[in-house]
Amino acid sequence: MISDIIKYLRxxxxxxxxxxxxxxxxxxxxxxxxxxxxxLPTFEMIEKIADICGYDIIFRNRKTEYEVSTxxxxxxxx
Numbered sequence: 001m002i003s004d005i006i007k008y009l010r011x012x013x014x015x016x017x018x019x020x021x022x023x024x025x026x027x028x029x030x031x032x033x034x035x036x037x038x039x040l041p042t043f044e045m046i047e048k049i050a051d052i053c054g055y056d057i058i059f060r061n062r063k064t065e066y067e068v069s070t071x072x073x074x075x076x077x078x
């Protein structure tokens with residue numbers, strides 16, 4: 001499933017695997033591993049790939065529809 005999301009993000013931005021891997025500073029074989037589900041990226045790597053592709057990761061509460069982005073999570077007070 002995460003492989004499909006990464007592929008969608010990358011293709012929507014018209015980026016090649018090699019471009020994402022070089023920008024993320026990881027081996028192209030690592031990106032290929034994500035694509036084939038041979039390995040799974042950490043959440044930090046998912047966030048980095050999303051950022052490279054121009055996306056934010058947003059968590060939305062289904063009941064209240066309150067949203068929190070990974071970009072501003074550290075600024076929110078409990």
